[in-house]
Amino acid sequence: MINAPGPCVLFATPGMISGGFSLEVFKQWAVSENNLVTLPGYCVAGTIGHKLMSDKRAKVDLDAKTRIDVRCQVHQLAFSPHTDSKGIMDLVNFLTPKHVILVHGEKHKMASLKEKIHSEFGIQCYDPANNETICISSTHSVNAEASDTFIRSCLSPNFTFQKCSSADACNSTTIGKSLMPMVQVEDERVSEGVFVVERGKKPKIVHKDELLLMLEEQKHDTMSGTF
Structure with a gap:
C-alpha cells in the first residue's frame, strides 16, 4: 500500500522514527523530493527524527550498515502532550506549594524553569537527576x-566503608614507624515503606512487599436472612 500510486497522507508511529512502521516507510519515501515528513514535537537524541531536525544532511545513517539519501522535505510541528512553562508557572502560582520538584524534561530547560520558579515565587525548587534522592524536611x-x-527491614544494616586520606594522620594508627590508615564505618540505613490509610483504622506503614497482598484482599459485606 505504501508504494501505491497517487498522493496520500499517512500517520505512522513511532513519531520520532526510532523504529517500527514509521522507519520502514521513511526508508522508502525519504529518497523522493515529492514526499514530506512531518515530525510532531520533540525528538530524543539518537533517533532518526532528531538527526533530521538537528542536521540538514543529505544522507542519514540508519545503522552501521545502512545509509540513505534524504531528498524529501522535513518539517517539525510545535506539538507536545505536556503543558509548557507558562502552564507550570500558573499551576505553581495557584497552588502556592512550599516545594516544587521537576521530574520530567530536558536538563537545561528544567534548570531554567527551576530558577524562574525560585525567583518569581520564592519557592524552593529542585530538578534532581535520574536516581537522585531529594530530602525535604x-x-x-x-x-x-x-x-x-x-x-x-529497618534493622537490616547497610554499612559502607571509607578509608581515611593520607592527610588524615590524626585518624591513623601508628605501627612502628609507619602510619596505618584507619577505616571509617558508616551505617547509611534507609528503609522504604508504604504509608497506608484505611477508613476507620489507624495509619500504618507496611513493607512494599506487603502492599500487593493488601490490595488483593477483597472485602465483602455479609448479609443474613430468609429467602
Missing part, C-alpha cells in the same frame, strides 16, 4: 503503626 508529624515486616 517537614514540620508535620503523623502517628502511625508499623508492620513487623517493615520493622525488620
Whole structure:
C-alpha cells in the first residue's frame, strides 16, 4: 500500500522514527523530493527524527550498515502532550506549594524553569537527576503503626566503608614507624515503606512487599436472612 500510486497522507508511529512502521516507510519515501515528513514535537537524541531536525544532511545513517539519501522535505510541528512553562508557572502560582520538584524534561530547560520558579515565587525548587534522592524536611508529624515486616527491614544494616586520606594522620594508627590508615564505618540505613490509610483504622506503614497482598484482599459485606 505504501508504494501505491497517487498522493496520500499517512500517520505512522513511532513519531520520532526510532523504529517500527514509521522507519520502514521513511526508508522508502525519504529518497523522493515529492514526499514530506512531518515530525510532531520533540525528538530524543539518537533517533532518526532528531538527526533530521538537528542536521540538514543529505544522507542519514540508519545503522552501521545502512545509509540513505534524504531528498524529501522535513518539517517539525510545535506539538507536545505536556503543558509548557507558562502552564507550570500558573499551576505553581495557584497552588502556592512550599516545594516544587521537576521530574520530567530536558536538563537545561528544567534548570531554567527551576530558577524562574525560585525567583518569581520564592519557592524552593529542585530538578534532581535520574536516581537522585531529594530530602525535604517537614514540620508535620503523623502517628502511625508499623508492620513487623517493615520493622525488620529497618534493622537490616547497610554499612559502607571509607578509608581515611593520607592527610588524615590524626585518624591513623601508628605501627612502628609507619602510619596505618584507619577505616571509617558508616551505617547509611534507609528503609522504604508504604504509608497506608484505611477508613476507620489507624495509619500504618507496611513493607512494599506487603502492599500487593493488601490490595488483593477483597472485602465483602455479609448479609443474613430468609429467602
